[in-house]
Amino acid sequence: MEVSPLTQQARPTTFQAKIDQLYEDLLRQDEEDLADSDGFWGEFFLLRPDKPGLERRLEALTTDDILHLQHETQQLFVRAVHQVKLARSPSDENALDTLTVFLGVILAKRYTNPSADIIMVLAGLDEVDAVFFEFANAIEGIVKTAGSVEVRKKAIDVALSLTSGAYQTSLVSYFTHRDLFPAMMKVLASALCTVHFLKKRMLSLAQSLGILFLSNSLLSPTKNTHLLIQDSETPEQVFRPFLLLGLLANYNKFEFRNPYRVRLEDFVNETTIQKIVEGLGSACSRSRDYYVSIQEDVAEGWSLGSTLSYIGLGVLAPSKGAAPTLPKGEDMKDGFANLPDPTAAVLLGAYDFSIANKIFCFNLLSSPAISKNSEPPFSSFLSLTSYLLHHAYRSPRATLYGLLNLLILRILVEDLALCKTLCDQETLVSVRLCRQRQPFLPAAPKPRTAAASMLDILIDTMNHNLRRQLDIPVYISTVGLIHRLLSYLTFTRTRLAYHWSLLWQTLISFLRFLTTYAPSLSVQDLALPSLINPFLYTLALAVTSGETFLPDPAAYDDLFYKLVEAGDYLIRFKKAFHPHFTQPDDTFGATSTTSSSNGPTTGPIDILIQVSAHYQGLVEAEKGKGRMGNNLSPREVSKVIRQGYETLSLPAIGGLDRWDKFREGDERGMLKRVARVAVEDTKRLLRSA
Numbered sequence: 001m002e003v004s005p006l007t008q009q010a011r012p013t014t015f016q017a018k019i020d021q022l023y024e025d026l027l028r029q030d031e032e033d034l035a036d037s038d039g040f041w042g043e044f045f046l047l048r049p050d051k052p053g054l055e056r057r058l059e060a061l062t063t064d065d066i067l068h069l070q071h072e073t074q075q076l077f078v079r080a081v082h083q084v085k086l087a088r089s090p091s092d093e094n095a096l097d098t099l100t101v102f103l104g105v106i107l108a109k110r111y112t113n114p115s116a117d118i119i120m121v122l123a124g125l126d127e128v129d130a131v132f133f134e135f136a137n138a139i140e141g142i143v144k145t146a147g148s149v150e151v152r153k154k155a156i157d158v159a160l161s162l163t164s165g166a167y168q169t170s171l172v173s174y175f176t177h178r179d180l181f182p183a184m185m186k187v188l189a190s191a192l193c194t195v196h197f198l199k200k201r202m203l204s205l206a207q208s209l210g211i212l213f214l215s216n217s218l219l220s221p222t223k224n225t226h227l228l229i230q231d232s233e234t235p236e237q238v239f240r241p242f243l244l245l246g247l248l249a250n251y252n253k254f255e256f257r258n259p260y261r262v263r264l265e266d267f268v269n270e271t272t273i274q275k276i277v278e279g280l281g282s283a284c285s286r287s288r289d290y291y292v293s294i295q296e297d298v299a300e301g302w303s304l305g306s307t308l309s310y311i312g313l314g315v316l317a318p319s320k321g322a323a324p325t326l327p328k329g330e331d332m333k334d335g336f337a338n339l340p341d342p343t344a345a346v347l348l349g350a351y352d353f354s355i356a357n358k359i360f361c362f363n364l365l366s367s368p369a370i371s372k373n374s375e376p377p378f379s380s381f382l383s384l385t386s387y388l389l390h391h392a393y394r395s396p397r398a399t400l401y402g403l404l405n406l407l408i409l410r411i412l413v414e415d416l417a418l419c420k421t422l423c424d425q426e427t428l429v430s431v432r433l434c435r436q437r438q439p440f441l442p443a444a445p446k447p448r449t450a451a452a453s454m455l456d457i458l459i460d461t462m463n464h465n466l467r468r469q470l471d472i473p474v475y476i477s478t479v480g481l482i483h484r485l486l487s488y489l490t491f492t493r494t495r496l497a498y499h500w501s502l503l504w505q506t507l508i509s510f511l512r513f514l515t516t517y518a519p520s521l522s523v524q525d526l527a528l529p530s531l532i533n534p535f536l537y538t539l540a541l542a543v544t545s546g547e548t549f550l551p552d553p554a555a556y557d558d559l560f561y562k563l564v565e566a567g568d569y570l571i572r573f574k575k576a577f578h579p580h581f582t583q584p585d586d587t588f589g590a591t592s593t594t595s596s597s598n599g600p601t602t603g604p605i606d607i608l609i610q611v612s613a614h615y616q617g618l619v620e621a622e623k624g625k626g627r628m629g630n631n632l633s634p635r636e637v638s639k640v641i642r643q644g645y646e647t648l649s650l651p652a653i654g655g656l657d658r659w660d661k662f663r664e665g666d667e668r669g670m671l672k673r674v675a676r677v678a679v680e681d682t683k684r685l686l687r688s689a
Contacts, residue, residue: 107165238279246349281377342681489549518576584655
């Protein structure tokens, strides 16, 4: 019997997917050129991409390797765009997935000449305009006309990948020439219409079949409408287009009139805006929940067990379940330092919409919760702001996002109509505020005005970010917001229910801190006058006009009581920061008519010192009359303060309630840093998808 010429080969230890073999063939640096083969690309895009495998192979290439393979990378990009444009399933979806990974890795490489090298890698200098205009048209076509929600999402991911990866180059300008705004708004509107259409069809079916429980369970606001935000797909339909819109609206907006910013100003579709606001609220809730997952901070309410323990009968208290396992100190510190999660990048779009569109601002404040088990979008926004600023000192990312949210709140407060809503006693909200470090904010079990929650957030920010190397911008924004809120309350004579004693205590404690560390602060930042003067105007405004907005005399008495206690610090504060003082009118660009020729006027600080000295003299005169000898009890001091109103004379100083209206150019540097952080967070989101 003849021996067979065939030989049996050894069985491979591992099997390789066909698409992985095609990746190796394409990226192999040899003379064989497969990039021009139509058969190769036809098979390439018919196979489901191995995204981790492609990412791993591209990561292994150096920039020199990629430039050497520019013919292959150009063909990959051009052929993928062509498949997207043809819109044939499954090749179009596979091409979109491939482009997301390919652009994410290629654009993240460090090139000697980024714009020129990236153009060479993707299209070539001669074909760049034709290729990228076709790319922008293909993405717009898919986003606007694709029947599948999943395909639209993948097209948005490709646009995000290019925008975030090439943000510092000129390639993003192709998306400004080809306006994607209508397509992105259509995605948001179609998401809303799809849910409402399905709800109507299911309700009609339930009624025709007489299924009563269907309308009570599946279609109830708690279980079905809640899916509009909390379902795994629907929030993505809002989140990712809005994130892309925020990045595009910020692209070089200080260098030219950004068309996306113009679109935001002119957009009046309130239904779509409401959908965006709900998506923003959902994103804020998810970001806030990452903080809560590290440390639960809900205030423990009164119970039978806590009451018995309080009076010393804890033995009789019912047994508790196993206590939750808390992370260790270092683990908790590292966890907080990595927050907020990349979802916070959506705040960039919220800022641009807020400054450009008053309809968006109104809906942000007035949109209700979408179910009984959720919170209104603005409550979610304030809650995330509380956690961001509570931990702002832990990382530059948290600080920048916290400053961005403070800018949004400043935009809202500076509008009289919107600020009226914030302070309206008929518009009450419940906000979960951060209570993860002492001193804790007072618990607020009942709904309050949004302004009261904002004051709590600002107080908490001041208390938990005190450092010798003070973050001046954070405190400028915080004090400025307090000043604007008190100015509005004074102007409208609105009496706000609030624990004012905590605000006075925080402001006086901050004055003591500034006085103690004056030597290091005086040379730390040139912006120090922008902190010192609004801070003094805030205190002086409260002293001179407190009766117009404080709900009762006790809150006014408490302010004077704390000024009496801080008498020595006021004098030292004046001596330390005298060169930084300005008359109120000077701060707002006007020429002061009362400025001293010998130096800057110290009007506001003089008012505070005068009040403190007046009551200190009355207290000294009353010493020896109390039951405890020369020491007066707090009640006796309060009585002296009330009696001292008759002899107190305060000079009239104008301009204490004035402030500069927000100008975006003044925050140019900070907004550019926020945009860079949002770009990096977008890259992280795409890598984790």
